[in-house]
Amino acid sequence: MLAWAREHARPARVVDPGAGSARFLIGAAQVFPDAQLLGIEMDPFAAILARGNLAVHQLADRARIVLDDYRDVRIPAVTGQTLYIGNPPYVRHHLIEPQWKKWLVATATRYRISASQLAGLHVYFFLATAEHARPGDIGLFISAAEWLDVNYGNTVRDLLLHVLGANNLQIIEPTAEPFPGTATTAVITGFEVGAQPQTIGIRRVSSLLDLGALPPAWMIHRGRLESAPRWSPLTRVVPEKREGFIELGELCRVHRGQVTGANRIWIAGAHSAILPKHLLYPTVTKARELFDVQGELTDTSTLRQVIDIPVDLAVFTQEERAAIEKFLAFAKTEGADQGYIARERKAWWSVGLRQPAPILATYMARRPPAFVRNAAGARHINIAHGLYPREELSLAVLEPLVEYLTHNISVTDGRTYAGGLTKFEPREMERLLVPSPALLLQGYREEFA
């Protein structure tokens, strides 16, 4: 951790939250000979041990151990950067007092982040660090890795993405025994407070010898962490090392199309003839419509139309409103307001189609998925996935990307079910390897044409 800090921090002060014997501070003193050293420790015996240890190492003149609770200690301001480094205590929630649980929820709420009373003490330490630190401060904590995945870990994940500015995750496999004697996965989390890095470095190590200041094995787009309910799966498979290739998810979010809840009602037809035309959206409603167009959808005239009525009916003229009410009365007699989907959405009559996706893809068939550039701006329902670029992609990139996907993705890339049916979940599709925009712009397509 200090090897990493040496390359990423220029601290005027090093703070160790939960300093124990002060071994982090003593290590840091060598790497940063000019830095002040501040340990916060709640256990008086540990605090005495830490002070003794620092004195033996002749660091007493630039070190202080404060006997206090890290969650509400006052840490004085310094000029320059502070490095927060340490090994926050691992204490399960059963042993955390109710008033601190209240503190956790109230403090997290100020950051518009939710917190669970089931969180362990290390979650409190991340939150307290957000409270103490200033923009530009650097953090490096080693902790058990469960916050990457469990529900209560969302507090740490949200803090890291939106407040603490995570830039590096090194996951240490249990085989390396990061905490000697326990078969725990650990994670070293690097962050720069207030930063919003677009990509976050990831590395998994199975031996402690592999730690150190090595560069991350790969970079992951922050948007993928933002939308993933659990982070470990994103850290597990090292993408095949192939010069210039990246995961599709780095370029595009993949979203399944909207479920209508009742296609016989919400796909327009004779039964909906009275509705104003502007409520009807040309939509891909069958996988075949994508298989048939050979890579580009330029015309919506053969597509069916999906009815998408806004939640707020007050926006319509009286005449339109009357027609809509009449249609909705009919839909009700057909039970369109009763299904699970209809009852779960904001208003039972509002399907809520997604915006047109620049690329559409089928995801379930006995053949490779069809990828189609959606030049016509059609909507899609849940028989297709929509690929939405994270940042705008020019036609010069979109076209060869679609072409690459069309020619290179096989059924074996997806998950095969009995009977040979292959399915790509949105997250699985995001893991497909594709040439980077730079490679696509260089005319990569010619190589496979």
Ligand SMILES: C[S@@+](CC[C@H](N)C(=O)[O-])C[C@H]1O[C@@H](n2cnc3c(N)ncnc32)[C@H](O)[C@@H]1O
């Ligand atoms: C996992 S140990 C880490 C010790 C040291 N950094 C090391 O690596 O050896 C956690 C330390 O945090 C202290 N601690 C626990 N709760 C604390 C709190 N609320 N505020 C400050 N220190 C606390 C414990 O007494 C313990 O010494």
